[in-house]
Each structure stands twice: as structure tokens, then as C-alpha cells.
Amino acid sequence: MDAITAHRSTALLTDRYELTMLQAALRSGAAHRRSVFEVFTRRLPNGRRYGVVAGTGRVLDAVEAFRFTGPQLDWLADQRVVDDATLRFLADYRFSGDIHGYPEGEVYFPGSPLLTVEGSFAEAVILETLVLSVLNYDSAIAAAASRMTAAAGDRPVIEMGARRAHEAAAVSAARAAYIAGFSATSDLEAGFTHGIPTTGTAAHAFTLLHDSERDAFTAQVESMGRGTTLLVDTYDLAEAVRTAVDVAGPELGAVRIDSGDLTLLAHRVRRQLDDLGAYKTRIIVTSDLDEYAIAALAAAPVDGYGVGTSLVTGSGHPTCAMVYKLVARESVPGGPLVPVAKRSAGGKTSTGGLKWAARRPDADGVAEAEVVGTGPVPAHLEPHLLHVPLVRGGEVVGREPLEAARERHRRARAALPMSATQLSKGDPVIVTELMSGATAAG
Amino acid sequence: MDAITAHRSTALLTDRYELTMLQAALRSGAAHRRSVFEVFTRRLPNGRRYGVVAGTGRVLDAVEAFRFTGPQLDWLADQRVVDDATLRFLADYRFSGDIHGYPEGEVYFPGSPLLTVEGSFAEAVILETLVLSVLNYDSAIAAAASRMTAAAGDRPVIEMGARRAHEAAAVSAARAAYIAGFSATSDLEAGFTHGIPTTGTAAHAFTLLHDSERDAFTAQVESMGRGTTLLVDTYDLAEAVRTAVDVAGPELGAVRIDSGDLTLLAHRVRRQLDDLGAYKTRIIVTSDLDEYAIAALAAAPVDGYGVGTSLVTGSGHPTCAMVYKLVARESVPGGPLVPVAKRSAGGKTSTGGLKWAARRPDADGVAEAEVVGTGPVPAHLEPHLLHVPLVRGGEVVGREPLEAARERHRRARAALPMSATQLSKGDPVIVTELMSGATAAG
Numbered sequence: 112m113d114a115i116t117a118h119r120s121t122a123l124l125t126d127r128y129e130l131t132m133l134q135a136a137l138r139s140g141a142a143h144r145r146s147v148f149e150v151f152t153r154r155l156p157n158g159r160r161y162g163v164v165a166g167t168g169r170v171l172d173a174v175e176a177f178r179f180t181g182p183q184l185d186w187l188a189d190q191r192v193v194d195d196a197t198l199r200f201l202a203d204y205r206f207s208g209d210i211h212g213y214p215e216g217e218v219y220f221p222g223s224p225l226l227t228v229e230g231s232f233a234e235a236v237i238l239e240t241l242v243l244s245v246l247n248y249d250s251a252i253a254a255a256a257s258r259m260t261a262a263a264g265d266r267p268v269i270e271m272g273a274r275r276a277h278e279a280a281a282v283s284a285a286r287a288a289y290i291a292g293f294s295a296t297s298d299l300e301a302g303f304t305h306g307i308p309t310t311g312t313a314a315h316a317f318t319l320l321h322d323s324e325r326d327a328f329t330a331q332v333e334s335m336g337r338g339t340t341l342l343v344d345t346y347d348l349a350e351a352v353r354t355a356v357d358v359a360g361p362e363l364g365a366v367r368i369d370s371g372d373l374t375l376l377a378h379r380v381r382r383q384l385d386d387l388g389a390y391k392t393r394i395i396v397t398s399d400l401d402e403y404a405i406a407a408l409a410a411a412p413v414d415g416y417g418v419g420t421s422l423v424t425g426s427g428h429p430t431c432a433m434v435y436k437l438v439a440r441e442s443v444p445g446g447p448l449v450p451v452a453k454r455s456a457g458g459k460t461s462t463g464g465l466k467w468a469a470r471r472p473d474a475d476g477v478a479e480a481e482v483v484g485t486g487p488v489p490a491h492l493e494p495h496l497l498h499v500p501l502v503r504g505g506e507v508v509g510r511e512p513l514e515a516a517r518e519r520h521r522r523a524r525a526a527l528p529m530s531a532t533q534l535s536k537g538d539p540v541i542v543t544e545l546m547s548g549a550t551a552a553g
Numbered sequence: 554m555d556a557i558t559a560h561r562s563t564a565l566l567t568d569r570y571e572l573t574m575l576q577a578a579l580r581s582g583a584a585h586r587r588s589v590f591e592v593f594t595r596r597l598p599n600g601r602r603y604g605v606v607a608g609t610g611r612v613l614d615a616v617e618a619f620r621f622t623g624p625q626l627d628w629l630a631d632q633r634v635v636d637d638a639t640l641r642f643l644a645d646y647r648f649s650g651d652i653h654g655y656p657e658g659e660v661y662f663p664g665s666p667l668l669t670v671e672g673s674f675a676e677a678v679i680l681e682t683l684v685l686s687v688l689n690y691d692s693a694i695a696a697a698a699s700r701m702t703a704a705a706g707d708r709p710v711i712e713m714g715a716r717r718a719h720e721a722a723a724v725s726a727a728r729a730a731y732i733a734g735f736s737a738t739s740d741l742e743a744g745f746t747h748g749i750p751t752t753g754t755a756a757h758a759f760t761l762l763h764d765s766e767r768d769a770f771t772a773q774v775e776s777m778g779r780g781t782t783l784l785v786d787t788y789d790l791a792e793a794v795r796t797a798v799d800v801a802g803p804e805l806g807a808v809r810i811d812s813g814d815l816t817l818l819a820h821r822v823r824r825q826l827d828d829l830g831a832y833k834t835r836i837i838v839t840s841d842l843d844e845y846a847i848a849a850l851a852a853a854p855v856d857g858y859g860v861g862t863s864l865v866t867g868s869g870h871p872t873c874a875m876v877y878k879l880v881a882r883e884s885v886p887g888g889p890l891v892p893v894a895k896r897s898a899g900g901k902t903s904t905g906g907l908k909w910a911a912r913r914p915d916a917d918g919v920a921e922a923e924v925v926g927t928g929p930v931p932a933h934l935e936p937h938l939l940h941v942p943l944v945r946g947g948e949v950v951g952r953e954p955l956e957a958a959r960e961r962h963r964r965a966r967a968a969l970p971m972s973a974t975q976l977s978k979g980d981p982v983i984v985t986e987l988m989s990g991a992t993a994a995g
Binding site: 240282330 | 590629689768786865867878882
């Protein structure tokens with residue numbers, strides 16, 4: 112059985128080295144040092160203007176479900192992954208620290224401190240892989256989705272990529288896309304689990320099953336009503352449109368075109384529908400669309416887009432480069448947090464210290480900088496701080512409805528400079544400024 | 554809660570249109586027509602020489618778990634996804650048909666009939682999304698993994714990409730990579746669920762946690778023994794290697810380098826280790842590797858590779874283009890299967906009919922063609938047929954240990970022309986020949 116069906120614990124969605132470090136740190140005594148881990152990314156995918164935080168709500172669920180079950184502990188013992196002292200620690204494990212960070216739907220930039228996990232080294236280090244898996248995937252999907260909904264303007268965009276993604280990833284992709292403004296998903300599990308509106312009518316197989324296209328359309332209209340969407344490109348498109356309106360009447364809800372030159376066909380089908388009196392019948396297009404294809408169809412008489420592959424694969428960037436780094440820890444029990452950072456050559460450097468972040472607006476209220484700092488927050492930035500509390504003393508305090516994240520994304524994107532939603536490649540649309548305070552100095 | 558943690562049924566990992574088609578077909582009566590659906594792909598990703606089938610074993614588990622639970626049925630009713638007759642059908646649903654196809658680990662080409670699902674239209678149509686999700690993702694990972702293990706030759710390759718993939722996809726990625734020759738994974742869930750060997754030692758955080766690198770190395774060696782792998786690029790590499798051997802002695806198992814110019818650093822560290830008498834201490838490299846970087850390191854003194862991002866994202870091709878198409882169905886109950894195919898313009902055509910496939914070897918036993926046919930199988934191809942039975946009358950008959958798929962992949966790849974494992978872009982390494990038989994005409 113696969114992970115999706117076998118159990119409810121998230122505790123083994125963890126890289127082995129986290130438990131190895133835990134064991135060694137328990138033995139050295141350093142495991143109990145209060146520590147701060149930070150999730151951030153050094154860069155956006157090449158050419159992207161902004162990132163979108165998604166997965167935060169799923170991280171909260173996953174941290175709550177991070178408990179080791181008996182069979183898991185037996186397996187760890189049997190495989191000698193860790194020693195007895197570490198097994199005892201894991202048996203009692205539940206995260207008791209604090210997490211704060213960017214709320215879901217918010218946009219972000221290189222260096223944005225997206226999530227801060229504070230607790231003992233032992234309790235925080237073993238969340239690394241799970242936290243990154245969720246945020247890296249969901250945020251990659253949300254970033255692509257946001258470009259698509261920006262390109263679509265007021266026209267609805269439907270997520271239908273489940274078949275081109277891992278079956279569990281698909282559910283999370285639908286969720287991330289919804290946060291970034293998609294109107295619905297084809298994935299029933301995403302509806303069941305996350306309450307996202309679902310949609311869908313028929314595939315070519317349904318037409319091929321019947322002895323004629325007319326039989327198929329008749330069966331669908333009788334079952335689903337005249338408001339249904341008929342798929343019109345199995346055989347001859349013009350004939351299918353004629354048959355569709357003949358069967359359903361001008362009240363036909365929509366036709367779907369899934370292949371060919373969509374701009375040309377949309378114009379042709381619109382004219383034909385109008386000639387047949389089906390003025391209100393909508394045209395939905397769904398063939399390998401991405402944000403560029405959506406933008407190119409802006410002037411075509413299209414009423415909605417269905418997006419599959421390019422959505423669930425992040426439109427060329429299927430993951431983010433977020434990392435989970437130790438940025439500060441105690442040297443003595445109860446002592447101050449000491450900033451720490453990797454210093455070797457090779458580019459993978461980081462900035463130590465517990466950080467805050469604010470998005471500074473210009474005089475017109477348009478974002479002009481992501482300010483990231485350690486130490487005291489300047490008074491003029493207080494109203495623009497980005498972090499919210501997510502977990503306090505092990506208790507989840509940051510849960511919110513998906514609609515809140517969706518609305519937050521809409522507002523955050525709208526507050527960026529207008530070039531943010533241009534599809535051409537460019538630098539991050541605002542700069543990240545680092546501000547070192549007293550704490551950073553140590 | 555997310556899909557991974559909420560339930561055991563796979564039944565809602567389904568696009569809504571499948572249930573809509575089911576409802577309409579139940580009403581028209583066509584739902585009971587015996588039907589054949591085929592999984593195939595029209596093309597390989599640009600430049601790839603072969604594909605790798607992975608996910609078959611997970612498909613079998615997923616089909617077995619495709620049962621609608623009470624809460625799922627209530628939700629479908631509540632959301633009015635389908636009518637009462639359809640809900641009754643779903644409540645009793647279990648797949649009772651036959652599935653055969655390419656066994657897991659086998660290679661494939663454009664047009665290869667990878668999986669054939671035969672049953673009533675009703676029972677087969679609703680498996681579309683689930684079957685495709687599993688095969689498209691797992692096969693994309695396996696294809697990338699196969700290129701990496703081919704490039705690595707006899708050196709072990711370790712999967713460590715969980716943090717850059719959806720948390721459940723990561724587990725399946727580790728499984729697919731193992732089939733394609735990876736030696737181990739960092740992902741504990743993949744070890745627990747699929748029995749894949751796991752590995753892992755420490756991250757930079759472990760060094761940063763301690764007051765000095767020496768403290769960190771000492772703690773790790775005391776806990777894990779001298780055979781452990783020490784991460785040597787947190788501060789100064791040469792100093793870290795010196796400290797590592799000083800702490801662990803020449804019995805030190807390995808050092809890991811995770812940043813910088815890996816070719817240069819591997820040579821430098823090898824010389825240093827040898828100078829320190831640590832002749833048997835291995836060098837593991839792990840920084841953003843893909844098949845090209847692995848190939849470039851062939852002449853460097855490297856003993857093992859750790860691969861993350863590029864593995865779990867399919868090295869540029871995070872999904873396959875597999876589709877699930879109706880290729881034949883009855884016209885009258887108990888009558889012959891009639892081949893069907895989409896015919897509209899736009900390139901998304903398919904070939905109708907129930908198919909067999911064979912890989913024809915040349916006189917030296919090297920594969921020279923993928924022969925795909927309908928109708929009778931020519932006698933000379935009988936020994937080279939590729940399909941195996943997977944499900945018979947609803948019962949899974951094709952389950953096998955993961956090692957069998959791994960061994961099959963090794964043999965199948967070795968039987969291809971040698972240019973298959975060249976990394977440069979090219980056409981599929983063998984051609985696909987279509988052979989139409991009597992059945993296809995009928």
C-alpha cells in the first residue's frame with residue numbers, strides 16, 4: 112500500500128539524516144538547545160517576478176499529525192535507524208514550539224523569511240523535510256496558477272491536471288491553484304477534502320462509446336440537462352456544434368474544444384453558435400494551455416479555460432528552491448540566541464538570526480521593497496509586518512478558511528507594481544533589503 | 554486533513570467528468586457495453602531515447618482500494634455530483650474486469666500499449682485519472698532515474714529529493730528511482746512502505762548547532778561510529794577534512810561535499826584524504842546533481858552521488874504524456890469488440906483496437922523494433938510479447954516484489970542499442986511498427 116492509503120501519521124515523511132542528527136545531538140546534549148530554523152529561498156525561478164506562499168495550512172495539519180505510531184517505531188528499531196534513547200524521544204514526540212511566518216496566499220521574494228520554526232533543536236530539526244515538501248510543491252503550483260489567473264483576467268480558469276501529477280500531489284495542486292484564483296477543479300478528492308468547487312462533463316470516450324455523436328449528446332443532455340458542456344471535437348467540429356445545438360437547443364450551456372488551433376476554432380464556433388441562435392452558449396477551451404496560451408487567447412471569444420499539465424508541473428518550475436536552515440541557537444541553556452550561518456565557498460550561504468519581514472509601500476500604496484531584518488522593527492514598518500503566528504507552544508493558532516488565503520492572494524498581487532503580472536521574464540518585481548539590528552550582531 | 558492522512562479509499566482520486574459520463578451512460582444503457590481502454594503515449598519527452606514503465610504495482614494497489622466509502626457517497630449526493638442510480642452503482646463498485654500490460658521496469662516507446670483495461674464502460678471509465686496519475690508521475694521519475702544510473706555506471710546513486718516534491722509523491726519517486734537502479738533513498742516513509750534501503754547522516758544544521766565543527770564531528774562519530782559520513786563543507790573544507798580524520802581516524806566511512814566545484818573539490822579532498830592515510834574513506838557528492846553532472850564527474854574520484862531536485866522533477870520532464878483512451882467496445886451485448894478512435898483534426902488521434910506488443914530483437918539479440926499490432930500475433934514474435942496479466946476478473950494477479958521490477962529494468966535497458974543511454978538528445982532508440990490484423994478491420 113502506498114503512503115496515501117496506509118496510515119495517518121506524517122512522521123516518516125522525513126529524511127533519515129534528521130533522525131541521525133537527532134540521535135547524535137541527544138547524545139552530545141546539544142539537542143536541547145533552543146533553536147530557530149528558517150524557511151527561505153535564495154532566488155525565484157529564472158525570470159519569475161514574484162513567488163506565492165501556499166501549503167501553510169497543510170503544514171499545520173502535517174505538524175499536528177507528526178506522531179510516531181507503534182509500527183513506525185518498531186520499524187525504526189528493526190532497521191536500526193536510531194538507538195533506544197532516540198526511539199524513546201520519538202515515542203513521546205509532539206512539537207511544542209512556535210511557528211510563525213507568511214500567511215498563505217501572500218507573495219514573496221528572494222530572502223523572504225517564509226516560515227520560522229522555534230523550539231529545541233531536537234523537536235525542530237525533524238520537521239525539515241515535511242515542511243519543505245509541502246511548501247516547495249504547493250508554492251510552485253500557486254506561482255504558476257497566479258500567472259494563469261492574471262493572464263485570464265475575469266474569465267474563469269479550471270484546474271484539470273490530476274492525471275499529469277502524482278495522485279496525492281494533484282489534490283494539493285488543486286488547493287494551491289484555488290488559492291491563486293482558479294475557480295474550480297476536476298479533482299473530486301480536492302472537493303471532498305478541501306471544499307473546492309468541482310466541475311466536469313465528458314471525454315472523447317463518451318462519444319466513442321455511443322453509436323453516433325447524436326446518441327452521445329442526447330444521452331448527456333438527458334442526464335445532465337441542457338446546461339451541460341458538450342465536447343465537440345471527437346469527429347467533425349462544425350457538424351458536432353450543429354448536432355449539439357440541435358439536441359440541446361439554444362439553452363446549451365457550453366461547448367468544449369480540446370484540440371486544434373484554439374483561436375481560429377473559437378472564432379469559428381462562436382460564429383456558428385450565434386448563427387444557430389445559441390448566443391449564450393459558452394466556449395470552453397482545454398488543450399495543453401499555459402499562461403502564454405491563455406494570454407494569446409485574450410482576444411478570442413473564449414469564456415473559460417481548463418488547464419492541466421502546465422498547472423500541476425508549475426509551468427516549467429515544478430518545485431521551489433526553499434531551504435530550511437538553522438539561523439540561531441542557544442550556546443548555554445537559557446542564554447541568548449546566537450545567529451549562525453554556513454560560510455563555506457560555493458554559494459549556499461545564508462544570513463543568521465531570527466528575522467522579521469515587512470513589505471514597504473510607496474506613497475501610492477504600491478509595494479516597493481521587501482524589508483527583512485533582525486533586531487528591533489523600525490516604527491514606520493510596524494504596520495507592514497508580514498508574519499503571523501501559526502503555532503504557539505505546540506498548538507495550532509493560524510488555521511483559516513481557504514477563502515481567506517484566496518482573498519489574501521488577490522489583494523497581495525494587486526498591491527504589487529503592475530509589471531508583476533507581465534509574463535515576460537524579468538527580475539523580482541521588488542527588491543529585498545536586508546536590515547541588520549542589534550540581535551544580528553549577537 | 555490532506556489526502557495522505559485522511560482516508561484509505563482511492564475512489565475520489567477521480568476527475569468529476571468520469572462520474573458524469575458514468576451517469577449519462579447508465580441512463581442511455583451504453584454503460585454496460587464491454588469496452589477496452591488503452592494507456593499509451595504519442596511521444597517521448599523531447600530528445601529522450603526511451604521511457605521506463607513505473608507505477609504498475611501502485612496501480613494494482615490503487616485499483617483494489619477503489620471503493621466508495623459512506624462519507625464519500627454522502628458527499629457526492631450532497632454536492633449533487635451524480636444522481637441516485639449512479640450513487641447505487643458506486644456504492645457497490647468494485648472493478649471486475651481484466652488488466653494486462655507492460656510489467657513494471659520495462660522500457661517503452663511512442664505507441665506502446667502500456668496498459669489495457671477491459672471491462673464494462675462503467676467500471677473502466679472511472680479508473681482513468683487514478684491510473685494516469687500513478688503511471689505518468691512514476692514513469693517520469695523512473696525515466697530520469699534510469700538516465701542517472703546509466704551515467705553513474707557502477708557507482709551508487711542515492712535518492713534524496715523528498716524536500717523538493719509533494720510529500721506523498723516523494724515516496725513514490727523513491728520507489729520509481731529504486732526500480733531504475735538507485736541504491737537507496739533518504740525518505741523513511743519509502744523504506745517503511747516499500748522496503749527500499751534508507752540512508753542519511755547529517756546536515757549543515759548539525760555542525761552549526763555545536764560550538765565547533767570538532768564538537769559536531771565528535772558527537773556524530775560517538776553516536777554513529779567511525780563508518781559514518783561527515784559533512785565537510787559548512788566552514789573551511791580542508792580544515793573540516795583534517796578535523797574529520799583526526800576525530801574518526803582513517804576508518805572514517807565517508808565525507809560528503811554539498812556545494813562548490815565538485816570535480817575540483819573531489820580531487821582535492823581525495824588527495825588530502827590519501828595524505829592523511831584515509832585511503833578507504835569515500836567521497837559522496839550531493840549538490841544539485843542531474844544526469845549530466847553525474848556524467849561530468851565520471852573521471853573524478855567520487856564514490857557515490859546523492860540526487861534530489863532533478864530526480865523528483867523528472868530532470869526537466871516532470872510528467873509523461875500518457876493518455877487513457879477507449880480503443881474498442883461492443884455495439885450489441887455479447888457482440889464483437891468494435892475498434893473506435895477520435896478522428897478530428899488537431900493531432901490528438903489514436904489507433905483503435907485491442908492491441909498486443911512485442912520487442913523484436915535483431916540477430917545479436919539487440920532490440921530493433923517495438924511491434925504493436927491488432928489481430929493474430931505472428932509466430933516469430935510470440936516469444937517477444939511484452940504484456941503480462943495484471944488483473945483477472947477483478948483479482949490482482951500481477952503483484953511482484955520491487956526487486957523483480959528493478960532487475961527487469963536492468964535487463965530491458967541492457968538489451969537496447971547502446972545509444973539508448975547516451976545523454977544527448979535524439980529520437981526514440983528503436984522505431985515503433987504498427988501491424989494491423991483482422992480484428993482491427995472488424
